[in-house]
Amino acid sequence: MKRAVFLDRDGTLIADKDYLHRPEEVVIFPGAGAALRRLREAGFMLFIVTNQSGVGRAYFTLKDVHEVHQHLTREFAKEGVGFEKIYFAAEAPEQPSRGRKPSPEFLFDARDEFGLDLSESYFIGDKLIDLECGWNAGVKTSILVRTGYGAQAERKLNSNHKPGSALVVDDLAAAARWILNGPIE
Numbered sequence: 001m002k003r004a005v006f007l008d009r010d011g012t013l014i015a016d017k018d019y020l021h022r023p024e025e026v027v028i029f030p031g032a033g034a035a036l037r038r039l040r041e042a043g044f045m046l047f048i049v050t051n052q053s054g055v056g057r058a059y060f061t062l063k064d065v066h067e068v069h070q071h072l073t074r075e076f077a078k079e080g081v082g083f084e085k086i087y088f089a090a091e092a093p094e095q096p097s098r099g100r101k102p103s104p105e106f107l108f109d110a111r112d113e114f115g116l117d118l119s120e121s122y123f124i125g126d127k128l129i130d131l132e133c134g135w136n137a138g139v140k141t142s143i144l145v146r147t148g149y150g151a152q153a154e155r156k157l158n159s160n161h162k163p164g165s166a167l168v169v170d171d172l173a174a175a176a177r178w179i180l181n182g183p184i185e
Contacts, residue, residue: 001117004084005039005179006107006134008125009050011148012172014072016126021060023071029147033079035176040081042180045114048072048086049106049123049133056092065090084114102132107139124175126150128157131166143175144168 010016015027036046048069054060069086076083087109089100099106111118122141123134126148134142144150144157144166154168169175 001120002045002115003043004045004047004110004114004116004118004121005176006047006049006110006121006123006139007036007172008101008123008127008130008148009048009072009086009088011126011150012124012130012145013048016148019054019057019059020068021054021064023068026068026071026075028072028075029172031171031173033076033081035173036076036081037079038180039176044121044179045084045116046081047084047106047110048088049101050086050088051101051129052088052090053092053100055090056095062090085110102129102136104133104137107133107137111137122175122179124172126153128153141179142166143178145172145175146170147172 007013010020013032017025040046052065055062055065065088087106089097091097091100107118110116118138119140121139122143123130123139124143124145126145131142131144144153157166169178
């Protein structure tokens, strides 16, 4: 069975800009490419799992989402990083959705399509719904990054969330170091 790292998009890989839909507005966080390359070199498959409710709210189109993802894929490829697949939920929060986080359905889809062992995989994101998506799928660890909305989400972590099952780190590079090297004393 293969291991994977599932990644939120906005606030984790790139700067979170409300309803981002133009490729030229994508800002990749410094060090993200190198961190992902190290994970790939260690044998992890990489997946993006993102909610893009701007489509469901009619702020932008599916074509816009695909163009942003194509741009993102090209930019990371320049750093030697490839993604197996990008999953996105286009529905607004109040609309029915099979895959909108915190639903684990996209992780289950990836497990079935790519032969993944979710219990040896990770989810990295900047919101509580990212952690919950990972928990709902049974990943080894859900990791909260303090980039994007992560610092706010960290303050909301409380006893309602599974104790000890979330790791909080500064950014994607720190998350990758933790995955590859384990806890740093």
